[in-house]
Amino acid sequence: MKHFMQPRNTILREATEPTSSPNPSYGKPRPPRKPKASKENAPPSDPNSMASDSKPSPAAKLKSPLPPRPPPSNPLKRKLSVDSQTENSVPGTSDSGVQVVVRMRPPRTDKDEGEMMVQKLSSDSLSINGQTFTFDSVCDTDSSQLDIFQLVGAPLVENCMAGFNSSVFAYGQTGSGKTYTMWGPANALLDENLSSDQQGLTPRVFERLFARLNEEQIKHADKQLKYQCHCSFLEIYNEQITDLLDPNQKTLQIREDVKSGVYVENLTEECVRTIKDVTQLLIKGLSNRRTGSTSINAESSRSHTVFTCVVESQYTNVANGISSFKTSRINLVDLAGSERQKLTGAAGERLKEAGNINRSLSQLGFVLIAADYLSAGNLINILAEISQTGKQRHIPYRDSRLTFLLQESLGGNAKLAMVCAISPTQSCKSETFSTLRFAQRAKAIKNKAVVNEVTQEDVNHLREVIRQLRDELQRIKANGNNPVASDGGHSAAWFRQSLNLLKASLKPQMTLPCVDDDSDEEMEIDEEAVERLCVEVSNQTVVSEANNRAEANNVETMKSHSQLVAVEIGSSDGPQDYTSGSGCIKEQGCDTDVNMEEGISEQEGDMIVECVADTPVIPCANALDLHNLIEYTSVQPAQEENILKSSISSLLNEESASKRGHEGSSCPASDTPGGVSGCLSVADECIGSPNGLVNCVSPCLSIVPCDVSPVLKSPTPSVSPRVNTSRKSLRTSSMLTASQKDLTVEVH
Numbered sequence: 001m002k003h004f005m006q007p008r009n010t011i012l013r014e015a016t017e018p019t020s021s022p023n024p025s026y027g028k029p030r031p032p033r034k035p036k037a038s039k040e041n042a043p044p045s046d047p048n049s050m051a052s053d054s055k056p057s058p059a060a061k062l063k064s065p066l067p068p069r070p071p072p073s074n075p076l077k078r079k080l081s082v083d084s085q086t087e088n089s090v091p092g093t094s095d096s097g098v099q100v101v102v103r104m105r106p107p108r109t110d111k112d113e114g115e116m117m118v119q120k121l122s123s124d125s126l127s128i129n130g131q132t133f134t135f136d137s138v139c140d141t142d143s144s145q146l147d148i149f150q151l152v153g154a155p156l157v158e159n160c161m162a163g164f165n166s167s168v169f170a171y172g173q174t175g176s177g178k179t180y181t182m183w184g185p186a187n188a189l190l191d192e193n194l195s196s197d198q199q200g201l202t203p204r205v206f207e208r209l210f211a212r213l214n215e216e217q218i219k220h221a222d223k224q225l226k227y228q229c230h231c232s233f234l235e236i237y238n239e240q241i242t243d244l245l246d247p248n249q250k251t252l253q254i255r256e257d258v259k260s261g262v263y264v265e266n267l268t269e270e271c272v273r274t275i276k277d278v279t280q281l282l283i284k285g286l287s288n289r290r291t292g293s294t295s296i297n298a299e300s301s302r303s304h305t306v307f308t309c310v311v312e313s314q315y316t317n318v319a320n321g322i323s324s325f326k327t328s329r330i331n332l333v334d335l336a337g338s339e340r341q342k343l344t345g346a347a348g349e350r351l352k353e354a355g356n357i358n359r360s361l362s363q364l365g366f367v368l369i370a371a372d373y374l375s376a377g378n379l380i381n382i383l384a385e386i387s388q389t390g391k392q393r394h395i396p397y398r399d400s401r402l403t404f405l406l407q408e409s410l411g412g413n414a415k416l417a418m419v420c421a422i423s424p425t426q427s428c429k430s431e432t433f434s435t436l437r438f439a440q441r442a443k444a445i446k447n448k449a450v451v452n453e454v455t456q457e458d459v460n461h462l463r464e465v466i467r468q469l470r471d472e473l474q475r476i477k478a479n480g481n482n483p484v485a486s487d488g489g490h491s492a493a494w495f496r497q498s499l500n501l502l503k504a505s506l507k508p509q510m511t512l513p514c515v516d517d518d519s520d521e522e523m524e525i526d527e528e529a530v531e532r533l534c535v536e537v538s539n540q541t542v543v544s545e546a547n548n549r550a551e552a553n554n555v556e557t558m559k560s561h562s563q564l565v566a567v568e569i570g571s572s573d574g575p576q577d578y579t580s581g582s583g584c585i586k587e588q589g590c591d592t593d594v595n596m597e598e599g600i601s602e603q604e605g606d607m608i609v610e611c612v613a614d615t616p617v618i619p620c621a622n623a624l625d626l627h628n629l630i631e632y633t634s635v636q637p638a639q640e641e642n643i644l645k646s647s648i649s650s651l652l653n654e655e656s657a658s659k660r661g662h663e664g665s666s667c668p669a670s671d672t673p674g675g676v677s678g679c680l681s682v683a684d685e686c687i688g689s690p691n692g693l694v695n696c697v698s699p700c701l702s703i704v705p706c707d708v709s710p711v712l713k714s715p716t717p718s719v720s721p722r723v724n725t726s727r728k729s730l731r732t733s734s735m736l737t738a739s740q741k742d743l744t745v746e747v748h
């Protein structure tokens with residue numbers, strides 16, 4: 001199969017496309033909630049946009065996941081107007097709450113049966129000790145694996161087909177049925193039992209996914225739909241990451257860089273084409289998992305396991321020749337079971353494990369609070385407080401590997417469903433209450449999923465925006481550096497809008513609100529604090545630029561190109577070192593492992609999720625985020641203009657530098673689909689080598705204007721891709737897919 005690469009960036013979809021996923025249940029208004037029955041069940045302030053009935057309708061099934069996009073009359077205007085819409089109305093995005101499904105496991109024994117203390121009241125509510133809890137769905141002890149698939153798995157597949165990242169987390173007490181729900185019993189994965197009704201959520205998801213992909217290929221043969229899927233399987237045990245598909249690799253490192261996002265270095269990825277491929281991976285991975293016996297579960301998973309599949313698809317509209325690329329990431333997460341050590345009497349290794357498990361689950365609960373806090377729009381106040389007090393703040397994502405790795409699913413660019421498993425017996429009462437409270441907390445998260453799609457048209461459009469920015473800068477320079485639009489040129493607001501657009505294209509998963517470009521609204525922020533931060537950020541970016549230039553030098557010329565834009569948006573290139581709890585801008589340009597050991601307080605694992613954020617939390621405080629915060633924060637006009645001018649200047653300087661750097665570099669335009677439209681400039685992506693191989697290093701969206709658009713150049717027919725079915729390194733963010741890293745294009 002042809003391997004096609006995709007740019008790391010996603011561009012928001014057209015106004016003509018539906019805002020919600022093809023699954024109509026996600027766009028459906030929620031049915032009115034039942035009245036609050038007790039304080040335990042305070043409904044989320046913002047009703048969840050996901051409906052409880054997630055079964056896909058026949059109409060949803062018929063809908064193409066890859067709808068064609070009509071060419072706009074004026075791309076720049078279109079993009080800017082899309083940009084200035086409110087977030088909720090931006091097509092191709094979806095502000096969705098977390099879908100929370102509670103599943104009760106059946107009683108183990110007759111004695112258990114007599115002790116049942118949780119009652120299902122309706123399809124979305126239950127009662128425990130006279131208190132009522134309402135979620136998206138409640139599945140009682142009679143619920144089947146198929147029921148769970150229909151509630152959670154089928155919508156996930158449709159979201160994936162539409163280009164959204166989607167995650168399912170199974171959370172709950174040890175022995176409550178998480179593993180059973182996510183993977184099913186081991187024997188149900190065997191070939192001869194594939195149609196077993198015990199089959200878990202994951203094999204069902206892939207069975208449906210492959211069926212849908214094939215269906216779409218046939219239905220839209222004219223669009224030449226191609227796809228490929230790569231899977232990885234890891235476990236986090238005692239804060240160490242092990243590759244379940246290659247268990248010799250026990251201490252894998254999480255890395256993060258601007259281009260690649262968060263990823264696990266050297267993680268095995270297997271190309272899968274059939275359900276059988278997937279079940280083989282599941283069998284292999286699950287057999288390598290750490291299990292141990294707890295007082296409740298003889299075969300308890302003592303680790304968090306994460307099965308990830310990246311689905312890349314490409315289609316070409318034969319009518320206009322425009323190709324589109326979509327990437328979606330599916331994360332299926334079986335969290336380790338929570339337990340109270342005091343009650344279970346855990347000791348020795350089990351106690352240490354339990355401490356780690358509870359710590360990371362606490363962190364997950366903490367992140368939920370943070371996400372909730374941020375969705376309430378308090379970020380700017382937090383920033384102001386940090387600036388004014390100079391206090392260091394906890395950065396909850398980075399305090400455990402679990403939340404760091406899966407941060408995008410927690411308040412970021414992903415649709416998230418949480419299956420909360422409970423044991424409805426008297427003896428599990430307190431654990432069940434904890435799980436239900438966690439589930440309530442999860443309901444408060446607002447994710448902002450974005451269709452991960454880019455087209456040639458988007459690329460051309462961005463090039464046009466850059467050209468206009470360059471022209472405008474020339475005009476300002478000619479005007480004696482006066483940016484005021486007295487001579488008919490563009491205003492500072494226009495600059496700002498254009499930069500916002502570029503940023504949105506480069507970093508679509510940013511969940512920060514974009515300020516109204518034209519508004520004079522004062523933000524609650526101390527100007528001096530902003531100035532101090534500006535200085536801090538610009539110092540960092542200067543350092544970062546210098547470091548990165550030195551590093552990039554000959555080999556990774558292209559990297560410096562993409563860095564231009566990264567620097568322009570105030571970020572750094574190259575992996576960064578995140579040390580827990582610092583909350584500060586970090587050293588940049590170094591290729592350092594993510595270190596989360598320090599600063600994690602030892603919690604001798606008493607039960608989770610009760611942690612309350614009595615101090616504000618800011619989830620991301622690296623240079624990128626800070627700079628974006630600053631830019632999104634209202635500052636005085638003079639400061640704003642300075643920021644804009646320096647941003648554009650650095651962009652243009654970098655453009656010239658990179659042009660110089662590329663003089664003489666030979667890189668033929670590729671006719672591979674991704675090679676052409678996956679990059680703004682193929683020449684910037686590819687480095688020629690003496691043996692005729694062209695390595696596409698970092699196939700990111702590189703904003704480097706070319707005199708002749710590569711997408712308009714005649715394709716070179718002799719370029720064909722090579723791809724291995726198994727490879728290493730997984731990116732967990734939507735910015736870049738794993739397959740892009742290893743793409744090698746051979747020139748014949």
Ligand SMILES: Nc1ncnc2c1ncn2[C@@H]1O[C@H](COP(=O)(O)OP(=O)(O)OP(=O)(O)O)[C@@H](O)[C@H]1O
Pocket residue numbers: 104105106172173174175176177178179180181185294297299300301302335336337338421
């Ligand atoms: N809904 C269910 N129907 C039938 N059996 C179930 C169900 N839920 C759980 N079980 C059984 O209960 C036992 C424990 O379930 P499971 O291992 O899935 O729990 P868990 O929550 O993953 O526990 P841990 O966190 O300790 O790994 C298993 O034998 C499983 O088959």
